[in-house]
Amino acid sequence: MANILLTSKCTRSCPYCFAEREMTDSPDEVMSWENLVYLADFLAASGEKSVSLLGGEPTLHPHFVDYVLYLVERNFNVNVFTNGIMSPSRLTELKDYLGALSADRLRFVCNLNNPRQTEEPESQTKKIHEFLSAMGSWTQPGFNIYRVDFDLEFIFEFVQRYGMKRRLRLGLAHPVPGTSSMHIKPQEMGEVIERLFSYRPLLERFQLDFGPDCGFPICKFTDEQLGWLYRSGGGDLRFECNSAIDITPDMSVYACFPLSKLYRKSIFEFDNIGQIAEFYSGIHKKIRKEVPGIYPECDGCIQMSKGICSGGGSCQLVNRFTDEDIVRLSGN
Amino acid sequence: MSLRKLICPYDPSLIGDFCNREIAVQVDSPSLVCEAAGAVVNSANSLLCVILDSVDPVCAVSFEDQWKGIPILLMAPSVGEFRNVASVLPSLKKLNLRVCLPASNDNIRDVRILSSVGVHCSIMFEGGNVDWDALSDLMTYALLARVFHATIDPFDYISRHYNSLTHLNWGGAFLDDPEKYFHLDKEKNVALSSSEALAKQFIGRIDDVEKTESPEVQRRCDAWSLNFLENRVCATCDGFKLCMGRFLPKNGKADGCSAFFSEMIEIFGDLKAVKEKSSKEEVWRL
DSSP: OEEEEOBSOOSOOOTTOTTHHHHHHSOSOBOOHHHHHHHHHHHHHTTOOEEEEESSOGGGSTTHHHHHHHHHHTTOEEEEEEOSOOOHHHHHHIIIIITTSOTTTEEEEEEOOOTTTSOOOHHHHHHHHHHHHHHGGGEEEEEEEOSTTOOOHHHHHHHHHHTOOSEEEEEEOOOOTTSOOOOOOGGGHHHHHHHHHTTHHHHHHTTOEEEEOTTOOGGGSOHHHHHHHHHHTTTOOOBSOOOOEEEOTTOEEEESGGGTTSSOEEGGGOSSHHHHHHHHHHHHHHHHHHOOSSSGGGTTOHHHHTTSBOSSOHHHHHHHSOHHHHHHHHTO | OOOOEEEEESOHHHHHTOOSOEEEEEESSGGGHHHHHHHHHTTTSEEEEEEEEOSSOGGGSOOOGGGTTOOEEEEOSOOOOHHHHHHHHHHHTTSOEEEEEEOOHHHHHHHHHHHHTTOEEEEEOOSSSOOHHHHHHHHHHHHHOSSOOOOEETHHHHHHHOOTTSOOOGGGGGTOOTTTEEEEOTTOEEESSHHHHHTTOOOEEHHHHHHTTOHHHHHHHTGGGHHHHTTOGGGGOTTHHHHTTTTOOTTSOOOHHHHHHHHHHHHHHHHHHHHHHHHSOSSOOO
């Protein structure tokens, strides 16, 4: 799966934002039509069926609605990762132009912060409600865990009130090597998973299943928890570090935000997504040769050798290196 | 002298005056498309296409189901926002239609977008303010893109007619080729290109022009040779075989056009080599 970054601008400043450095350092550029058409061809030639639109906040792109319609016309299923905060006119555009699209072709993942734990201006919260009120049935809730005492309760109310899709995208806030962004540390994983499963009764009552995003280590789940996850997720259960390919407006590629400063390439150096994935898979292997996983016991772990678990995210591993080591890894 | 195909304004009596001609009929309103096509088909002539001159962008044209099967050349000033184009695409893609746009930078971009979603297009470029780099990107896309897209003229036209041994007048992609087309007004006056017809630069009435091959027609057809006779800069340009001096810069220097046409010739050379290589028999056959 490829992520197309439409703009580096965002309307929010989340304390855990792992894209912040990439977004701040990026030139103030938006994805052009020419590049979008090139990417649609590139992805189609690679046999891709789905594409994700990210930012910054992708709906800030002046042609956001046009781009979604274009990609749908090109037979892609489109996922939009949004914070739901947008101007009334942009929301009207979404309703008017995207409202006819089937929820199979277009899906929003709305990244929600608990207003009691993550301070946000009331005006932004209001806008999120307005977005969900209009586009709730196209939207899947998303939540990033950046503190161990995270509180998910508000999400159940959102799902119920706005008829959102009943699958929660649960991500871990990842460290950005060399910065001090808030994130979950390896020693906090167990506590995070325990707290997560304390919501099991609510998840079951609201029939909300969730899939853990990349970076969760399998060894921190009990067999019972794994069984429940397997059942509720329809058997789709992975503990890999899935480095999605991110493509920026200036056509740079890298494998996931936290690693955006390492081994950045131009998409024009590749013929298809498979080649890019292979290249970054090689980089990840190189990283894991230095440090196999986030715990000492990852070294020689049978789950790792079977490829069931990647022993946490590569970003966590790189974060353990010194600054000097990062320079070495970047190949500069 | 071979009978030229005629480009006429829609006028039933004008069409009725001809016999056994291939006619492209011009209308300025979508509501006249069927009527004009019917007038030609029901006369003693055959229909080349209906040229719909629209003052509105493509997204604002009301495409009708009855147009199915009628070859249509839609001349529009621009495309419009994709959000509005998207709503007309389902009807548009069912038609036997080609969208023709002037080569502004926005249109060069929009032609690529339309082509990528399956709408056949033409981009008309003349001298002056052509962005040769943007056009070169479009040409590369038209000729070498790896995934399916609809054709883009004149590049598709050139690729189908290109012969490395001779020059090619690809104005035919826009019905502008005096060897093949005459542009008429309602009084049957002949112009040798659409722009000349618009500017009312006629060379005579069709009956007179066709009685004997008009010297003006011959002069126009041979205009390329002046580049050599007058020792113009185009005569020594690598891209001459395709350009034929039609973009002679006012300052006498060949700038972007030279690189553009040279690159196109190079691409055709590469394509030809690939084609020849792939058509070589690998196993003997009886």
